[in-house]
Amino acid sequence: MKRQEVDSRVFQYEFGSGLHISVVPNTRDEEVFYQEMNDFLDLIGLQGSDEWIMSYNSLYYHTPEVRDWTLEGYGIGRESALDINWSNGQVVIKTLNDQAVKEYQQETGVKKEIGVFLIDDEISTKDDLVLSGVRIELMGQEDYIHRTLFHIKPRIRKIGESEVKLVSNGMHPKLQTNYEHKQDLDQDVDLESCQKYQYMTIPKEFFLDKYQIGNNQLVVNFGNLDLEKPSYLIKEWGTELLLQVPNQLANEIEIHSRYQTPNNLGKTTISFNKPINFIACDLAKDEEYLLQNNPFDNKLSIGANFDKLFTNKTVFYLFDQPHDQLQVDIPNARPTNVDLITLSVLFVGVVIILKRLLLKNKLKLE
Structure with a gap:
């Protein structure tokens, strides 16, 4: 739901800020699909929408911010919800709790398992981690303690920092990125x-x-690809993009803005999330097992x-970068300007038509 940062070599998840919903429809009836989705979103206090785009293998909806949220009553805040998976009428919610729970209620017939682990730095490397600790099974009547050691390979790793700026440039703002490798x-x-x-x-x-x-x-460009349409005629929420960028310390991309709805300010302020910058690497073949397990x-x-x-063998x-949003002002016409331009065009058109009619009648008389 919201971009999370976990200062750990184990839980290095990177989630985009805001609301992200991906859906594989189980019906070809568009009306039924939207009704089912909106009913589900209503259960968790989110507003339904029909502004979906077709992504890689699912329908995808995104808003930069989570406007409504009603799961606090279940102990799930909007800041901690990582994934909500809905399939066949069942909902599984994955959350991140950064506060250790000290008390656990035992229930007869209900098995609970708690694990406490530390990274064993003596036998771990930067790309291969060994976790050493214990698992405790709470069985209601008796508890079982198991000493546990397991080996993992993290998919998400850190390499440095980046700084992203959106520089105003009329209808064509520039996205500038600087990288620092550590x-x-x-x-x-x-x-x-x-x-x-x-x-x-x-x-x-x-x-x-x-x-x-x-x-x-440009590797991926999912969304409305009609470059001539003004924004107020586009139903989809926006575009999902993946770019392969040069291996250098600075990069610049020109972004084009569509024509906006005229307003009295003569400009429209647009905000969106900063891009995620990363290096993707394929693992050697004999290293895939640990990653996928x-x-x-x-x-x-x-x-x-x-x-x-990317493939399952990609790390x-x-x-890292600050997770604030990018913002830029886009110039657009004022309503009075549009009216004057429209009247001027109509006037010129009428004059041209009248001239041609008069000229045609004059030729007939001659």
């Missing part, structure tokens, strides 16, 4: 090939032209995140 990928011996990427969700007021993005390569791995077959666009090195 470690060398050569230190990880489990990698094969790597490439730098930028993943972003931009609102319908903007679009990218694949022929005007410099040395960047990591119990803390959060890669899903569908979902509103960049990892769904990601993220650039």
Whole structure:
């Protein structure tokens, strides 16, 4: 739901801020689909919508902020909800609790298991972690304690920091990104090939032209691709983008804005989430098993995140950055200007038609 940061080598999840919903419909009836989705969203206090786009393998809806939320009564705040999975009438909610629970209520016939683990730094490396600790089974009558040791390979890793700015440039603002590497990928011996990427969700007021993005390569462009349409004629919420960017310390991408609804201010202020900057690397073949069997791995077959666009043997090195939103003013016409322009065009058109009629009648008389 909201982008989370967990300062841990184990729980290094990276979620986009705001609301992200991915759905695989089980019906071809559009009306039935929207009714089912809106009923479900109403249960958790979210507003329904028909502004979906077709993503990689699902329908996808996004808003930069979570407007309503009613699960606090179940102890699930909007800040801690990571995933809500709804399938066949059952809902599974994954949450992140950063406060340790000290008391557990035992129930007869109900099995609960608690694990307490630490990273064993003596036998761990940066790309291979060994967790050492205990698992406690609460069985109601008796408790069973098991000493446990297991080996995991994290999919999400950190490599440095990035700074992203959206610079005003009329109808074509520029997205500028600066990278700072704090470690060398050569230190990880489990990698094969790597490439730098930028993943972003931009609102319908903007679009990218694949022929005007410099040395960047547009890999994914899901959304309304009609570049001529003004924003007020587009139903979809926006566009999901993945770009392969040059392996350099600075990069710039020109974003194009659509024509906005005229207003008295002569401008429209647009905000959206900062892109996620990362390097994606394929693992060596003999390293895949640990990655795909990591119990803390959060890669899903569908979902509103960049990892769904890569294979199961891909690991990601993220650039940390502040999670505030980007904002820019886009110029647009004022209603009075539009009226004057419209009247002027009509007047010129009428004059041209009258001239042609008069000329035609004059020729007939001659």
